[in-house]
């Protein structure tokens with residue numbers, strides 16, 4: 001099917017949007033429901049593009065968590081057909097309309113590709129498990145047993161496990177072989193060493209590019225390749241079965257950069273396309289090493305930091321030294337797998353007003369060097385929601401807890417509250433997952449009316465970033481004095497210096513403004529503890545007082561020539 005690619009209208013940034021822009025993650029089931037079945041859908045996203053676009057939040061691209069047909073055991077990350085849209089979320093036409101409507105507003109579209117595994121309901125796997133002769137026989141990681149146990153039962157080929165808990169090998173009586181799964185048994189691992197698998201994946205990628213998508217998020221990409229001989233991993237001490245192994249052979253293989261390079265080359269055939277790989281369970285150095293121009297890699301140092309000056313300062317330093325000047329980092333505080341940061345950061349210090357922390361964290365996210373990725377609802381300061389266990393919709397958690405080393409991810413995937421009233425403007429039906437208890441007051445309409453809200457702060461910060469090249473691409477310099485409880489850094493390009501101050505202490509902090517490069521003063525641009533920062537320029541030598549969890553962004557004022 002060859003459809004014309006809808007033109008992109010009014011985009012703020014050109015081919016470097018992946019670097020200068022802000023990317024917003026939509027979890028489709030929870031964003032907005034357009035047909036009243038209680039589940040968010042593509043129509044709902046289209047209806048709310050103005051919340052995201054130039055007249056709203058002002059983001060530059062949306063990343064859609066998986067939209068493909070799926071049995072839903074891993075909520076869409078168990079894909080039954082990578083080339084189609086899940087009818088639960090809409091039709092093929094709805095997807096094309098979404099791309100066209102997003103492009104009409106200058107918003108790029110990034111889709112989530114789950115290429116490490118499929119659902120066991122995928123036709124490739126159904127054919128592969130049926131016997132050793134079919135066209136897909138070697139498309140998955142099949143191996144003979146290593147022997148048989150005292151009871152005669154076949155023994156798995158090696159000691160690899162599943163991160164969700166339990167063994168990584170599943171017996172298939174029809175083939176008399178095991179298949180491997182890093183995730184659930186219903187998510188069998190593809191064998192990327194079979195050339196036909198790579199061909200099929202790249203064909204699928206070209207299909208989405210032809211439909212106008214601008215980029216891809218690659219699920220658990222550093223796991224695609226395993227050691228060809230599948231040796232057992234060495235063991236070590238650890239809290240879960242997964243942590244009790246050194247994952248030498250089931251991820252991060254030396255020929256992976258070449259494989260991902262072939263995928264990237266397909267995107268590089270046209271300007272303006274990008275990808276972001278999800279680093280699965282690895283180090284920041286691995287993430288930086290896999291980063292190339294236009295092809296970003298998530299790493300988790302910010303998402304794992306506590307809300308203390310020492311931790312944030314050290315994470316900024318680690319990021320800067322791992323990525324250096326030549327590689328471009330990402331910045332992430334929340335996603336669909338982790339506790340929302342409005343809950344997590346206050347909990348990490350056992351104190352603080354979550355809304356003040358959300359506003360200050362937004363300053364960090366949108367001013368640190370790297371492409372910011374927002375998770376839907378964080379612009380409202382949404383927090384995790386207590387979900388009774390019988391309502392949990394996270395099978396890996398329900399099945400494998402406590403061996404599953406994550407948590408009940410339903411808590412961070414609850415519906416977006418748009419307005420007061422039943423269904424919170426998310427649905428006219430019964431929401432698939434309960435709304436947060438504060439949806440009546442914490443919603444888009446209420447926060448739009450309040451200039452001090454988390455949403456108003458995000459809008460101001462994103463607008464500032466879009467107008468400030470130093471915040472997009474400038475180098476980052478930590479303040480030489482350290483700063484006590486105040487995290488301080490500058491972002492600089494020739495002719496523009498921006499100073500960022502964040503008081504992460506529990507008391508008011510003072511900050512004496514000094515000159516970095518011959519300024520005559522500093523002009524406040526955004527101040528999170530006040531509705532506006534419409535202050536006069538502040539002279540060098542003046543002392544500022546910052547409230548706890550206050551963020552302040554200032555621009556250097558040059559002396560009159």
Ligand code: GLC
Nearest residue numbers: 074077114183219220336337
């Ligand atoms: C990624 C996804 C997560 C999913 C897993 C398996 O980590 O972010 O939600 O469960 O991959 O596909």
